[in-house]
Amino acid sequence: MAIYLDVIWFLNFCIDFLLLWLTSVILKREVSKKRLAVGAFLGSLYVLFLFLDTAIIYHPIIKFFYSVFIIITTFGYKRFGYFVQGLFMFYFSTFITGGGILGLHYFLQTDAKIVNGVVKTQSSGMGDPISWLFVILMVPIMLYFTKKRVDHIEVRKLRYDQVMNFELKIDSLTLKGVGLLDSGNQLHDPISKQPVMIVDMTVFADQIPSAVINHAKSLDSIGELVDEPNPWQDRMRIIPYRAVGSANQFLTGFKADSIGIWDNGEKYETSNVIVGLSFTNISGEGEYNAILHPKMLSNAKVTSTAS
Template sequence: MKGAGVIYLDAVWLLNLLMDAMILYLTQGVVRARSSKIRMFCAAFAASSIVPISIFMPDLWLTSTLGKLVFSLLIIGIAFSFTSLRAFILQLVSFYFITFSIGGSMLGVHFFLATEISIQGGSIVTFSGGYGDPVSWMFVCIGFPCSFFFTKWRMEQVSVHQMKLENIYDVKITWNGKEVLCRGMVDSGNQLIDPISRKMVFLADHTVMGQFLEPEVLEKLQVDQILTSMEELPSDIQSSVRLVPFQAAGSKGQLLVTVLVDQISIVTPQGNLEMKQPLVGVQHHDLTHDRLYQMLIHPHIMVKGKTA
């Protein structure tokens, strides 16, 4: 046919697959829904399959308004776990809102660039090459990584807020061939991280550290003595000591004496959370007057997963 353009179906399908994945990731970040990479990929693949359906079966009922609504319900059902009807409707509405927002933005860019646009069969058609709309590719290249990191950040925030901060867990500390059991509480105020190694810092009282160290060695692990008594410590202790700067509310910058232990394991109803080679801050006093717990757990270990 004279003047007919060539459409590269694989390229256009890939473009729609990435665009749908970006929209689903943004939806997940907005509604804070639980999902998995496999479910997100399957949902994006199902959503993008409307491309070959529209080309080869343009009269199929799925291309109608009702069909597109049913198709959207299927996409949301694949992407996110069903928890309640209210959550499902919120996910669907957010999915449409983000889709319309991105679509409107793309139309605005087309208008700004004076791109030729027409309406054919109820669909907006842009006149470009057979590899897909370049503006859409631009949105994918810029928006996909942004949506991924936005969703990742949002889901980490949700994990921190949803965990039971007041719960106390059994904790096992492994260091220098010894294992010590204690009780630890998740402390949302403990955001301390070593600025050099980026390792999380846990806090343990003297009753815990006293099971690893001799009393005279533990006494030397105080900030006002560590610099002058470092050479008097055993070589394995010297190699484990780290000084971490911190600033408490209403005070100037200070240093915290920490030791690099082999592993910390936290027992939770969902399974053990394990952190390899974290830093443990040495506290020379009880963390609570009733000694209900002996360690303050860094909250981000609940975000990092079972092995961090």
């Protein structure tokens, strides 16, 4: 069997380059293509060492220190934590890509036969052109898939990091729920300039007085309310807003006595809040039932800390 060493080396160089690139993308590190190429070149040299008549290069310790050398060459050494993060993420990228390719290979493999009740498989070895073609095609696909999954996880983590428990107090009523701290929420009461949070009335409708709900639902396009007395008449507010692709609209709200928000074990409390009422579901997956205004936290005071 003929082995084209230059082809194998170049293939490994390309794979190492992509793995180091994926590592830099996941860690959000600015690395020049030149350093990525140098690191990939050092990594690809290991393939040449495999043809040397020595067994020490197969030892896990040698492999570990060789990968350490590759990471330091590619990303540099700023501090120990920085280096360890790069090393472990490089292993993660390598294992998840290699494991995915290996899993797909065996998933699609059809060369198994049953002979006299015994399952037998056949393989033509490392030099099989079909196997190499499979690797060449699958490495970029697995790298792309891994990057997309990591990006998705980061988005989900960002969303959950911004989700906080809250407790609203209005007269003798207390509303408890989970709110999303949204930096894009810039709603303010035009008169008092107080920030406006939005609560999901599909969740809290049964706790709000029916007269308040009727007022909110009767709001027409010019911001007028049906004249119907309700216990929160003095608290009612009309907040104009404009959504993308639509004309000016109005949101009905009311002034709350106070709101408590829990963030990282600390309770922030403020009375500087208007509660807007939304009659459409604001979280399709039910992760939260209110949208918090960022200024509610900046204007709040820490009243208690979890032990």
